[in-house]
Amino acid sequence: MPPQGRRGSLRAAAMPAPQLQVRTLADGAAELTLSGEWTLGALAPRIGTLVRALNEHPKPASSIWDCRQIATIDSTGAMLLWRAWGRTLPPLLSASAEQLRIFERIAAADRQRAFVSPPSSPFEWLMNIGDGALRMIRQVLDFTDLLGRLLLDSAYLLRHPGEIPRREIFANIYKSGVRAMPVTALVGFLIGIVMSYLSARQLRNFGADVYIVNILGLGIIRELGPVLVAVLVAGRSGSAMTAQLGVMRVTEETDALAAMGVSRSLRLVLPKVVALALTMPLLVLWTTAIALVGGMVSAQLQLDISYGYFFDLLPKVVPVANLWIGLVKGCVFGIVVALVACHFGLRVRPNTESLSANTTSSVVIAITAVILVDAIFAIATRQIGMPF
Amino acid sequence: MKIVSIRDLSTRLGEVLVHRGVNLELERGDVMALVGGSGSGKTALLNQIVGLRAPDQGEIRVFGQPLHGGGRAREAGLRRRFGVLFQHGALFSAFNVFDNIAFPLRELRVLDAGLVHDLVMLKLAMVELLPRHARLMPAELSGGMVKRVALARALALEPELLLLDEPTAGLDPDRSDSFVRLIRMLGEELDLTVLFVSHDLDTVAALATRVAVLAEQRILAVGSMAEVTQYDHPFIRNFFFSERGRRALPTPT
Known part of the structure; x- marks a missing residue:
C-alpha cells in the first residue's frame, strides 16, 4: 500500500x-x-x-x-x-x-451553488443615464447641504466667538499657505520668464518693446497669478484635504466627532475654508510679485528694459484696481477649492477605490470650478481696471 | 522537521527591547497558542515569522528554511506554503469577496478562470459562507464574515501552516465560538499546523493543543494547558487563574 x-x-x-x-x-x-x-x-x-x-x-x-x-x-x-x-x-x-x-x-x-446573476435589462443604457442624472442631483444637493451648514456654523460663531476653531484655522494656514510658498514662487518665477520671453520676441517685431510692461502687468496681476495659484493649491492642498477627510471617514473619526457632539462641518470644514480664503490672496500677492520679477529679469536680458524703468512704468500702465481684482479672485478661488475638496472628502466611502476616485474628482472639479468662476469674473469686471 | 523554529531571537522596536533570546519550536500538527500580556510582542513575533520584518538578531526558520534571501522566487514559494489571518482581516477593500479569495490563486498565473472560480466557491463553502456572499464588498460584511473571508483567503493556496493574529478579537462570544469551531474543524480536515496569537482564554482553551507563554521578553513556558498552568509566575497566575480564567479552564486545579 x-x-x-x-x-x-x-x-x-x-x-x-x-x-x-x-x-x-x-x-x-x-x-x-x-x-x-x-x-x-x-x-x-x-x-x-x-x-x-x-x-x-x-x-x-x-x-x-x-x-x-x-x-x-x-x-x-x-x-x-x-x-x-x-x-x-x-x-x-x-x-x-x-x-x-x-x-x-x-x-x-x-x-x-444557486448562483443566479440577475438578467441584464434591455433598457440598461436608459437606467445608466438616469442613474448618472440622479447621482449628479445628489451631488448638487449634498454640496448645497454643506454650504448651508457652513452658513449656519458661521452665524453660530458670530454669536459665540469663543468657539471659533482657532487652532485648526492656524494649522491650516500654515499647512496650505506657508508650506505652499516655495513651490508657488518657483512656478511663478518660471512662468514670468517664459511669458516675458515669448512676448518680447513678438513685440520687438513691431518696435513696441515698452508694452512688455503692460502685457506682463495686466496678464499676471489680473489673470495668471490668481489662476496659477488656484491650480497649484487645488493640486497640493485640495487633494490633501480630500484625502484627510476621506481617511477620517474610513477610520470613523468623523463619526467619533459627531458622537461627542462636535459639529464636523464646524471643526473640519470651516477651518479649511477660512484658512484658504485668508491665505490664497496672500499667496496670489506673493506669486504675482515673483512672476513679475521673473518677467523683469527676462525683459532686461532680452529688451534692455532696466529694472528701474519697469518699476516706474508698472503703476502707470496697470491701474491698481487690477491688483484688487486679483486678490478678490484669490479669496474666492480659495473658498471654491476648499469647499470642493471637503465636499468630496466627506463623500468617501470606506474603501481604497472610493478614496482615490474622490481625490481625483476633488482636484479635477476644483480646477474646473476655478476656471468657470474666473470666466464669470472676467465678464463681471470687464469695465473695471482696463487702462484704455 | 520543525515547521517553525525560532532560535535566540531578539527584537528591538525603537527604543524598547521586546524579545531577548526567544526560543520556540512548532511541530507538524501542533495547534499552538501564543499568549502574553498587551505589548509583550506577540504580534511582533508573528510578523517576524511571517517575514514582514527580518529578525534583528537570532534566526527564524519556517519549514526548515530562512524566510529572507535566496531570490524572489524562493521567498515567494516559501511564503505560499503558509496562510496568514490578520487581526482585522486585511481584505482588499477595492475587491469583492470573490476577488479577494481569488487573488492569491490568480497570482500563480497558471490556473484558468473556471478552475479559480470553482476553487473560490469551494473555499467559500468551507468557511460556511453562501455563494451569494461572493459579490459583497468588504465594507458590507459583518465582523464575523470578514474573518471568515480572510480565513478563506488564507486557505486559498492550500497552506500547511496557518498563522492567526487574534482570530476571535472583536467577535461576540457566540460568533467567536463558532469561528473557533470552524478553525478547529478545518485544521483537522486539512491537516494544518496552526500558530495563533490570542489573549482570549476561552479561545486558547478551546483551540490550542500547546500553549506558549510570552512574558518578560522571552518564552516563559511551553506545553499543554495543564503543564503551563503548573508553572509559577505572576503573569501565568494572573492570566489563567483570574476569575475569568477559572471559568474557561476545563479542570480547575
Missing part, C-alpha cells in the same frame, strides 16, 4: 510530480492510474499538460480511475479531477476514504 496520509513526511524533501498513466484494457475501456502529489504546489508547474491529458478521455464515466497511488491530494487536485469527471464521481473509482471525504466536500459546495 502506498502511504495514505494526506501529508507524507517526505513532502518537503522530495515532491513526486503528479502523474497520470493510461492503460487500455482488453475490452476497450481505459484504466487511469493517478500517482504522485496532487497538490497545488506540485500541480502548478505542469497544470496545462495534466488538464489536457485529463480532457483527452471523453468518457470519464466508463473509464476506471485509480486514485490509491496518490501520495497527497488537496482541494485543488481534487477540483481538477472533479472538473474532468463532469462534476460527479465516476462509477468505477477506487479511492481512499480520506480522498472520498475531499470529493464529498466539493460535492457539498456544488450543491449550494
